[in-house]
Amino acid sequence: MARHRVSAETGEALDSRRPAVSRRPAVGALAALALAGLALPRSALPQQPVEIAGHLLDAGTGAPISVALVSIPALDISTLTNTDGAFHLVVPAGSHTFEIRHIGYGTRTTEVEARAGGTLSLEFRIEPAAIEVAPLEVNVEWRPSSLEQVGFYERRAHGSGRFYDPEDIRRGGDGLIVGWRNMSETILNMNRSGGVWCAPQILIDGRRDRVGLMTTLAHHRMGGVEVHAEPHKVPGLVPLIRAAGEDPLCPTVIVWTRQWLTAAELEERRIVLCEPGPTTERAPLVVEGTVTDALTGILLPRATVTAWITEPAGRRREKETTADDNGRFRFCDLDPRTDVSIWARFAGLSGELAPVAAETAPVTADTAPVTRDLEVPISRHGHVAGRVFDLRRGEPVPGAEIRLAAGAAAPAPGDRGPPAEAGYLTTSDEHGLFAIPDLIPGDYRLAVSHPDAGVAGETIPVPSGSTVDVRVELDPTPPPAPDAASPAAGPRIVAERRHPRLTEVGFYERRRESATRGRGHFFTRERIQALAPTRLTDLLTEVDGLREVCPRQTCRLVSPRAGRCSHVSVYLNGTLVMDGRAWDFEQGGVDDLAAPHEVVAIEVYLGAVSLPGEFAAPSNRCGAIVIWSG
Structure with a gap:
């Protein structure tokens, strides 16, 4: 066949x-x-x-x-x-x-x-030839045991917050880290759910970032990042934040570094200080020391240290090294015949140049290393400003004694505080105002007392470069019995970190001046949220002398205190949006500008006499309302 x-x-x-x-x-x-x-x-x-x-x-x-x-x-x-x-x-x-x-x-x-x-x-x-098949996608998520141990994936499954796992970090690289370093402008607008504005707080491996270590971390050192606008709503997160001494009601960024790697991986990434090599004709000059924050003395890990070397012929060159995770550095092979000066950089900031004095005796193998400790000005002084009130009468308390001492434990209400040499001592002025400037960042024990108004005590955090506003309410009545059915409100201290934007536009300066001259009314976000208005007009009519008039569908605010006035001018973020002399009802009213939850502060001035210079204008004869949105 x-x-x-x-x-x-x-x-x-x-x-x-x-x-x-x-x-x-x-x-x-x-x-x-x-x-x-x-x-x-x-x-x-x-x-x-x-x-x-x-x-x-x-x-x-x-x-x-x-x-x-x-x-x-x-x-x-x-x-x-x-x-x-x-x-x-x-x-x-x-x-x-x-x-x-x-x-x-x-x-x-x-x-x-x-x-x-x-x-x-x-x-x-x-002949063999593979056929073309439809793409097959297989998603396999590698979960480091370190992130599982700290509850990273459980919180991510909850669906609240933003999470960056190791793969996100690897893809984003250093560009993503730069975004995290600049994220403060974004999360500054996150509101405290209870109504009190507070700045974002950063935790690194569950510990408070006191000196800005976040700004020094490269992407290969990060294992995971969490960003929470309302951390108190995330299951299991509150104990973690409280253990770090932070507030679970404030926006929080949590950075998990690669300190949880295996022993081999840690060894691979560990910075090992150099050791002097074998000596030949002339032994090298060895310079070592530590890098610390100039204000707090905290060691700065992985700081960059530069040696500026001037040779005998006048030619200059540089040599760099990196401090280890304990902030220690060492140069092992500098030429003793050259002039050497060293300086450190950390988080984009530089310290002062420190000369290494030339030794009169020749450097030998037995010569001890030259020690030069370096400082970098990372932290800035913080400030405390406050006012003392009588809780029952609602009036300022002059002559109250204010004691402030570094530490984490709050004094008891009856504690008169530490001796003056152990902390800071001042008294409130005739308007109940006090201020303590130039504090090293950290936690402080605040104790306030007055013979007739009572005592109060609390621990307050003082962040770097920020001013903390404190409102102290003293209660002259004795504390109720333990079995009292309805205990009194009692004394309290409320601390609020100043909003950077409001500081920049002069809100706090005008408020302090108003406290002495009584020429304005000020609403902070804390007070706005406490009053819980449904619209801005409901809030503004709380001011005595300001009332709402609705001749048409759009309402206006008038100040009867000023003669021959029609309505009050309105500013939004420093810009005049409603002219007091030519109110355009077609453009809507105050309630159309912003909702109460969008506002961080409001200033109200009734009449031209009370207006500060920033808002003095012929159109504001009837006064002005200044709204600052978040």
């Missing part, structure tokens, strides 16, 4: 001879007809069938190809090759397009001519 070899790639016959057609007994013909009846469409049944027996082989090795799909799409018939690469089909006579599909060989087609009434033997040899 002749074999008909066909190329599966080109469709051309490899053997040009016509296949021999063998006549079989009637029994074989009947079987072929029966098979044709099962495999062919009804339209093909009347035609004389052709039995095809084929083999599918690898073109290179000749090995059989099993589990390949052999089909004739036009006839909608198909079969699979067996372990020997063999397949069997019964088709009508004529020309047919065979399609062969296999995952390792791709899809191939070839034309085969089948003559009626016989059996056709075919052999297909094909």
Whole structure:
């Protein structure tokens, strides 16, 4: 029996001879007809069938190809090759397009001519070729055990806050870190849910970032970052923040560094101080020391230390090293014949140049290293400003004694505080005002007392470069009995960090001046949230002498105290938006400018006499309302 070899790639016959057609007994013909009846469409049944027996082989090795799909799409018939690469089909006579599909060989087609009434033997040899498949996406999340231990993924599953896992950090690289370093402008607008504005706080590995270590971390040192606007609403986060001495009501950024890596990974990233090499003709000059914050004395890990070297010929060059995680540094191979000065950088700030005095005696192998400790001005002084009130009468308390001492434990209400030499001592003036400037950042114990008004004590944080406003409310009545049914409000101290923007626009200076001259009314975010107004007009009419008039659908605010006044001018973020002389009712009223929750402070001045210079204008004869939005 002749074999008909066909190329599966080109469709051309490899053997040009016509296949021999063998006549079989009637029994074989009947079987072929029966098979044709099962495999062919009804339209093909009347035609004389052709039995095809084929083999599918690898073109290179000749090995059989099993589990390949052999089909004739036009006839909608198909079969699979067996372990020997063999397949069997019964088709009508004529020309047919065979399609062969296999995952390792791709899809191939070839034309085969089948003559009626016989059996056709075919052999297909094909080359391996991967077929094109649809893309398969497999997402596998690697979860470091360190982040699982601290609850990172549990909090992320809660759906509150923004989370950056190791893959996010790897993709973002240093550019993402720069965004984190500058994120303060974004999260400064996060409100304390209880209504009291507070600045964002940063925790690194569960500890408070006191000196701005966040600004020094490169992306390869970070394992995860969490940003929470309302951390008190996230399950399990409050104990973590309280353990760090921070407020769970304030916006919080938590940075998890790679301090949790395996011992091998930690060793790979560890900064090892150099060791002096073997001495030759002249021993090298070794200089070592520590880098600390100039104000707090806190060690600054991974600070950059630069040696400025002046050679005898006058040529200058620089040499750099990096302090280790304990803030220590060392230069091991400086030339003792050169003049050397060193200085440190940390978080973008630089310290002063420190000369390394030349030794009169020659440097030998036994000479001790030269020690030069360096400082960088990372922290800035903080300030405390406050006012003391009598809780019962609501009046300022002059002559109250204010004691402030460094420490974390708050004094008892009856504690008169530490001696003056152990902290800071001052008294409130005739308006109940007091101020303590130039404090080293940290926690302080504040104790306030007055013979007639009572005592109060609390611990307050003083951040770097910020002013903390303190409102002290003293209660002259004795504390209630422990079993009293309705205890009195009692004395309290409320500390609020000043909003940087309000400091810049002079809000706090005007408020302090108003306390002595009584020429304005001031609403902070704390007070706005405490009053819980539904609209700004409801809040503003709390001011005695300011009332709402609604001649049309739009209401206006008027100040009857000033004669011949129609309505009060309105400023939004320092810009006049509603002129007191030409109020345009078509542009809406005060309530259309902002919602109460969008406002960080409001100033109200009734009459031209009370206006500060910033808002003195002919159009403001009836006074002005100044709204600062967040």
